[in-house]
Amino acid sequence: MAPSPSPSIFGHPSHRNLRLLTSFTDILKLVLYLILFLVPKQPVVSQSIIKNLPGFPGNLPFKLETGYVGVGYLEEVQLFYYFIESERSPKDDPLLLWLTGGPGCSALSALFYEIGPLTFNYANSSGNSPQLLINPYSWTKVANIIFLDAPVGTGFSYAKTSVGYNIGDLTSASQTYEFLRKWHLDHPKFLSNPLYVSGDSYSGMTVPIIVQIIYNGIKEGDVPLMNIKGYVLGNPFTDVKTDLNSRIIFAHREGLLSKQLYESTKINCKGEYMRPDTNNSLCMGDLEVVNKVNIILISRAWKKYICLKCWNQSVVHSLPKPIGHPSFLQGEHSMDVHLSTPQLLGQWCRVNVLSSNYNYLWSYIWANDQTVQKALNVREGTIKEWERCNSSFSSTYVHDIITSIDYQRNLTRITTYRALIYSGDHDMVIPYVGTQEWIESLGLSLSNDWEPWFVDGQTAGYNLMYSLKKYSLTYVTVKARGAGHTAPEYRPKECLAMIDRWFAYYPL
Incomplete structure (x- = not known):
């Protein structure tokens, strides 16, 4: 809320000039509004x-x-x-x-x-x-x-x-x-x-x-x-430290990390897993073990969600980087959270627990079809290729x-x-x-x-x-x-x- 005007200002004999100035300012704002919103060179x-x-x-x-x-x-x-x-x-x-x-x-x-x-x-x-x-x-x-x-x-x-x-x-x-x-x-x-x-x-x-x-x-x-x-x-x-650090806690709650490994990592890393002290050998050692454990466990878990009988038998897919790995918690992609789920690199299909197919492949084929773009009235030549998630944001977007x-x-x-x-x-x-x-x-x-x-x-x-x-x-x-x-x-x-x-x- 804007501060209240000073009584001394409004009590000054020249307050009429101030009101005229305010009125002029309002008119200027209106003119700018008309220029920006109502009469652009091209349709807004x-x-x-x-x-x-x-x-x-x-x-x-x-x-x-x-x-x-x-x-x-x-x-x-x-x-x-x-x-x-x-x-x-x-x-x-x-x-x-x-x-x-x-x-x-x-x-x-x-x-x-x-x-x-x-x-x-x-x-x-x-x-x-x-x-x-x-x-x-x-x-x-x-x-x-x-x-x-x-x-x-x-x-x-x-x-x-x-x-x-x-x-x-x-x-x-x-x-x-x-x-x-x-x-x-x-x-x-x-x-x-x-x-x-x-x-x-x-x-x-x-x-x-x-x-x-x-x-x-x-x-x-x-x-x-x-x-x-x-x-x-x-x-x-919502919060880099809280959200990313909670991955270790969640992994333990879900049984992906043993009590002994979790407690050791928690104590040695002092609860800081996102940006650990790289000079802390005990912490880095625990995170390395966490990394190895999760490579195996996460890989096994995701096999349940991968359908190997897609029409291209040479299935290529990426698994999420393992929880607890320093590069996963610190690296340049750590902020790109929607990209840290398994992303399509080849022809594959993901199956959820009810066997409903969620295949990102079709969106690439459909959205890059020129007939589709014409139907959507996408302006020709404005993008090189439609991507479900723009990978270039990892290096260009300012957090x-x-x-x-x-x-x-x-x-x-x-x-x-x-x-x-x-x-x-x-x-x-x-x-x-x-x-x-x-x-x-x-x-x-x-x-x-x-x-x-x-x-x-x-x-x-x-x-x-x-x-x-x-x-x-x-x-x-x-x-x-x-x-x-x-x-x-x-x-x-x-x-x-x-x-x-x-x-x-x-x-x-």
Whole structure:
């Protein structure tokens, strides 16, 4: 909140001049607003309604819009989005902005593999012809969703100049806020819908910043005024030290590390596994043993999830770097948490515990098809190749912050927002034990203690609620026979029930 004006200033005989100056400043702001938002050299928002997509038979049974919004200096950054209206009540249901993690993972990854209305028909797909089918557990059943390719360089988003690709946490958050303002100006009928800024994995770093910027903008009178009600974070990477150190704790709890090895590592490393003292020979020795143990255990575990009978028998895949290995906790890729799950390097398919195929291969084939890009109205020649997660971000993206806890703590003090944080209970990338630790550090009051929640009479996980004045935070674990990184990919039915109940202010 801006400080109150000094009485001595407003009591001065020249206060009329001050008011004139303020009026002139307001006029100047209005002129700049008109220049930036209403009369750009090119349309700020270009959009298309998509009625058909390659691989899907007939017309789409939902409203899909794709487009670009120009942001940044002279709109040199063009952010691509997919907007899908709620299949229930577009004018009443919440509006979600969804940011996939990475950083640099495409919105299509969330749309196809997590919370979107389409997925791949693996049984009927072959060669270069991926087929699509409806996801019965899409969050668009209960919400309007903007799937945004952000930061620039993600998915189909691009920059007109090389300088435009200089991106980091703070720049990306600022550009996303600009995107939201311009998108709302072009879609005024959604201004009254409850807005939730949402995302998973690495978005745990940027979403709280965006929410803070929106809050500040409302206080400063930025137009249009958004009806923000809160934020949603799934399997969120929030604090470098807490989240990455918790991998060792989680590995022990899951039986991957013996009690003796865990206790020795904990004592010798003094609880610091992410950036251990390399001169501490006892600590480094323990971490080396942890590394060897996990190479074997994780490799065995992932064999259960690898289907060796894909159409290319020379299966090439990468396993996650073992927990406890110094390079895993310290290396240049340690911040790219969405990339630390097994990534596609060849033709393979991953199978979850219910034998539902999740094959990232099809998304590469489908999204790089020129017919598909034409159907989506992707601008020709703007990207070299679509990637599910942009690998170049490992060396080019600027990690401005190492924790978003301070932003979240500030939101608990100054807002009346709602927050939903959920974790897959078998997520080894961002373990729930670290998420619980930083939530407890916010200093909130416990409203509802740890209790199970159910879907179809079965335990789907556990939840608890915190509050501070009118701010509330609901924390949920998604269990249901194991959910990894990220939860909706593994347990879509349970996650749809979770988000539907939370939006409706129902107890889980």
